[in-house]
Amino acid sequence: xxxxxxxxxxxxxxxxxxxxxxxxxxxxxxxxxxxxxxxxxxxxxxxxxxxxxxxxxxxxxxxxxxxxxxxxxxxxxxxxxxxxxxxxxxxxxxxxxxxxxxxxxxxxxxxxxxxxxxxxxxxxxxxxxxxxxxxxxxxxxxxxxxxxxxxxxxxxxxxxxxxxxxxxxxxxxxxxxxxxxxxxxxxxxxxxxxxxxxxxxxxxxxxxxxxxxxxxxxxxxxxxxxxxxxxxxxxxxxxxxxxxxxxxxxxxxxxxxxxxxxxxxxxxxxxxxxxxxxxxxxxxxxxxxxxxxxxxxxxxxxxxxxxxxxxxxxxxxxxxxxxxxxxxxxxxxxxxxxxxxxxxxxxxxxxxxxxxxxxxxxxxxxxxxxxxxx
Ligand SMILES: [Zn+2]
Ligand SMILES: [Zn+2]
Numbered sequence: 001x002x003x004x005x006x007x008x009x010x011x012x013x014x015x016x017x018x019x020x021x022x023x024x025x026x027x028x029x030x031x032x033x034x035x036x037x038x039x040x041x042x043x044x045x046x047x048x049x050x051x052x053x054x055x056x057x058x059x060x061x062x063x064x065x066x067x068x069x070x071x072x073x074x075x076x077x078x079x080x081x082x083x084x085x086x087x088x089x090x091x092x093x094x095x096x097x098x099x100x101x102x103x104x105x106x107x108x109x110x111x112x113x114x115x116x117x118x119x120x121x122x123x124x125x126x127x128x129x130x131x132x133x134x135x136x137x138x139x140x141x142x143x144x145x146x147x148x149x150x151x152x153x154x155x156x157x158x159x160x161x162x163x164x165x166x167x168x169x170x171x172x173x174x175x176x177x178x179x180x181x182x183x184x185x186x187x188x189x190x191x192x193x194x195x196x197x198x199x200x201x202x203x204x205x206x207x208x209x210x211x212x213x214x215x216x217x218x219x220x221x222x223x224x225x226x227x228x229x230x231x232x233x234x235x236x237x238x239x240x241x242x243x244x245x246x247x248x249x250x251x252x253x254x255x256x257x258x259x260x261x262x263x264x265x266x267x268x269x270x271x272x273x274x275x276x277x278x279x280x281x282x283x284x285x286x287x288x289x290x291x292x293x294x295x296x297x298x299x300x301x302x303x304x305x306x307x308x309x310x311x312x313x314x315x316x317x318x319x320x321x322x323x324x325x326x327x328x329x330x331x332x333x334x335x336x337x338x339x340x341x342x343x344x345x346x347x348x349x350x351x352x353x354x355x356x357x358x359x360x361x362x363x364x365x366x367x368x369x370x371x372x373x374x
Contacts, residue, residue, distance in 0.1 A: 003071050006053035014067075018058060025054040061241030064114050069243065115191065117236035117245035121228075124249050126219065128256040132288045132313045134221035141247060143213040144237050150200035154207035159198045164189035171240070192240060208237065217249055222264065222316035225253045258286055264315040264322030269329055270306075272296060277330040285326055287311045294326070301361075302330035 199205025235245025280298035312322025
């Protein structure tokens with residue numbers, strides 16, 4: 001279900017004052033309050049919706065982010081496909097209702113520029129087996145904590161940030177260029193609206209400190225090289241209350257000693273002996289799930305490809321298993337003993353006496369050469 005516009009939910013105008021928002025909220029909260037509508041699922045939903053809209057629009061930072069980016073700017077679950085997140089049940093949603101209504105609210109400023117944090121990319125190298133079977137892993141990624149020394153202000157303890165004089169705290173300046181008036185991010189405060197005269201030494205005035213955190217990543221069955229898994233909100237933090245960026249885990253599959261992957265199919269080279277190729281018989285073929293027996297027919301030529309259906313990789317999108325293609329390479333025997341050589345000479349003599357029927361390829365080739373020279 002698409003999320004309704006917060007202003008529409010409360011029935012107020014986009015430029016509504018905080019008082020108007022509170023008034024509208026109070027009216028609707030009374031109307032849909034669970035005490036007045038016991039057992040009404042619809043009222044409960046409406047109540048939650050109204051409460052969320054109220055919370056967003058009375059928080060100046062969140063209202064700013066919402067005005068700029070819509071729901072994506074304020075809902076950390078938006079990217080993940082979820083609705084209103086949070087594990088809280090009923091009590092969680094209603095606990096502070098009266099505190100919200102009667103407590104003192106903060107005034108809404110025409111505040112500084114809100115920026116979404118940058119996306120991050122993490123390169124994860126995995127084996128072909130891990131890609132084929134899927135697995136859970138943990139990765140260490142950067143995260144940012146509020147600086148304890150300055151409580152996140154970025155100012156040296158005992159000092160505080162001051163309003164930027166260039167933009168009067170708006171974070172934006174107007175430049176006149178010919179006929180046009182262009183709004184630009186303030187070059188002095190870089191959009192924050194504040195100047196820190198004495199930066200905190202612990203965080204260099206950033207207000208936050210980079211640390212590492214462990215993140216669990218689920219690698220789905222069949223993931224392929226170059227695919228990316230998004231971890232919503234685990235990128236760099238936003239500026240001035242803007243939403244965090246996302247973290248992308250990019251998959252790199254290491255080359256495999258036996259198999260080459262092509263989409264969901266696998267290919268492997270399968271050396272077999274000269275006698276096995278001639279006589280036919282059972283061979284063991286490797287797959288990602290262990291060895292399987294396979295019967296090569298009599299008279300198998302080098303270069304012949306056998307297809308083992310369903311022995312490839314289960315596609316991450318299709319959900320169907322690909323095939324395994326075995327490319328036969330007939331191996332010429334080496335380091336023969338005198339006895340073996342003798343046997344082969346006898347063998348060669350007997351096939352030559354048998355005529356062209358034992359080696360149709362050689363005959364065809366000879367005919368071509370003959371045609372070419374005559
Ligand atoms: Zn600090
Ligand atoms: Zn400024």
